[in-house]
Amino acid sequence: MxxxxxxxxxxxxxxxxxxxxxxxxxxxxxxxxxxxxxxxxxxxxxxxxxxxxxxxxxxxxxxxxxxxxxxxxxxxxxxxxxxxxxxxxxxxxxxxxxxxxxxxxxxRLLDVNKVHFVLAAESDHRKLASEIDAHLASMLPGDSTAAIAGLHAAMRKPSRWDPAETVYVKRVLQRGPSADVRSAIAGALFRKYVSADIPAFAEQLxxxxxxxxxxxxxxxxxxxxxxxxxxxxxxxxxxxxxxxxxxxxxxxxxxxxxxxxxxxxxxxxxxxxxxxxxxxxxxxxxxxxxxxxxxxxxxxxxxxxxxxxxxxxxxxxxxxxxxxxxxxxxx
Ligand SMILES: [Zn+2]
CATH class of the missing domain: 3.20.20.370 (Glycoside hydrolase/deacetylase)
Structure with missing residues (x-):
């Protein structure tokens, strides 16, 4: 035409x-x-x-x-x-x-989807951000204070879709310190807030x-x-x-x-x-x-x-x- x-x-x-x-x-x-x-x-x-x-x-x-x-x-x-x-x-x-x-x-349940459902299950995203920081503090080597502050400075920013707290939770768990650390935290939060049966959740999703x-x-x-x-x-x-x-x-x-x-x-x-x-x-x-x-x-x-x-x-x-x-x- x-x-x-x-x-x-x-x-x-x-x-x-x-x-x-x-x-x-x-x-x-x-x-x-x-x-x-x-x-x-x-x-x-x-x-x-x-x-x-x-x-x-x-x-x-x-x-x-x-x-x-x-x-x-x-x-x-x-x-x-x-x-x-x-x-x-x-x-x-x-x-x-x-x-x-x-x-x-x-x-396999992707981390990106674990994060979506954790955010949906717990509406207090500031609380989730604090829990993530506690996980980071126990997992990162040495004094983690500066590393966590660096993550906040880089990732705690509002986006077209989400307020700063939500963006922080997503970004840290998508591209934070290392794949192993991210996955471990996403898995722990998912089991706590959403479901302990991750394979069954993936099968349905x-x-x-x-x-x-x-x-x-x-x-x-x-x-x-x-x-x-x-x-x-x-x-x-x-x-x-x-x-x-x-x-x-x-x-x-x-x-x-x-x-x-x-x-x-x-x-x-x-x-x-x-x-x-x-x-x-x-x-x-x-x-x-x-x-x-x-x-x-x-x-x-x-x-x-x-x-x-x-x-x-x-x-x-x-x-x-x-x-x-x-x-x-x-x-
Ligand atoms: Zn996608």
Whole structure:
């Protein structure tokens, strides 16, 4: 329809009934709101699958519909199979799903998810921060006071989503002192506040490889989200390479189409070496958390696609007032 369409890509995480559920504190999207967003999207946009982007990246100049929009889902939650996929199939919509291999294939509970549920279980995040500092004081060698003060200075800052205390809890447990220390603290807090049966929790939280294959057979795209969900831009090149290599088993296990490999950088974190590695391992599309729309052309950086956030940036309801993001593609 148009030579250079502007593609909107939307990011989803948890989608579930939240109010009145066992986890009212989890940061996610109510299923009802998700359905309302699909109503809004179907009124103002044309949802497309990832195959159009792959074709464009190959230089095939595919025919784009008016106001294309790609729905993307991070982290491989059972929510995505049960709430998103089933609703999308009913409406004949496609989307792209990104699952870390440790959770999808090894059925291990990722630290990032332990932290989400600890934060949901204990609303006093200042208290959690203090408990983390107590763990750090007992685990770090020597006088840990200066090290902990350094972590506070670097990480206790509000973000687009969270107040400073919450950001501190997340950041220390995502990229604090060392992987071993972080994991030990996340595990201890999870067992204290959420559940002692970590394998059972993981089994319920993540969709399964069989469900992923079913989704693929219905036209959904699956891509890499790394192996352990690490921050690539805070990891050495060797650590990044190792994580990416470990994630490649996704391709054979799910029978992904050769030449249609995508990666969604965990936390949106990536650096120049990440892009080199992504090219080296045959990834064609890369999804970031850079907040923008994508003018699709020869100059598009297909490994650095921008996305908007479902929770903050997409209205719910066919009759909802049009957002500023939508106005940008309506003209
Ligand atoms: Zn993620």
């Amino acid at each position: 148009t030579a250079a369409p502007v593609l909107t890509i939307v990011t989803y995480h948890y989608i579930r009934p939240i109010a009145g559920s066992a986890w009212p504190g989890i940061k996610g999207l109510e299923v009802e709101r998700f359905r309302g967003q699909l109503d809004y999207i179907q009124r103002h946009y044309t949802p497309v699958g990832a195959e159009l982007l792959f074709a464009e990246a190959r230089g095939e100049k595919p025919e784009w519909p008016a106001r294309p929009l790609l729905l993307t889902f991070d982290d491989g939650y059972f929510d995505h199979y049960h709430h998103a996929f089933k609703e999308m199939r009913r409406r004949g919509l496609k989307g792209a799903f990104f699952a870390p291999t440790q959770s999808l294939l090894d059925r 993540y969709l399964t490889p069989a469900q992923a294959r079913e989704m693929i057979s219905e036209g959904m795209h699956f891509g890499s989200h790394g192996d352990q969900h690490i921050w690539f831009d805070h990891s050495s090149v060797d650590e990044q390479r190792q994580d990416l290599e470990n994630s490649l088993r996704l391709r054979t296990t799910l029978g992904l189409k050769d030449g249609e490999y995508s990666i969604c950088y965990p936390y949106g974190g990536y650096s120049a070496p990440s892009l080199d590695l992504a090219r080296q391992y045959g990834f064609t599309l890369g999804f970031t958390t850079r907040l923008d729309l994508n003018a699709v052309s020869r100059d598009t950086k297909f490994l650095e696609l921008a996305r908007i956030d479902a929770g903050a940036d997409v209205p719910s309801g066919a009759d909802a007032p049009v957002s500023s993001w939508t106005k940008r593609v309506l003209c």
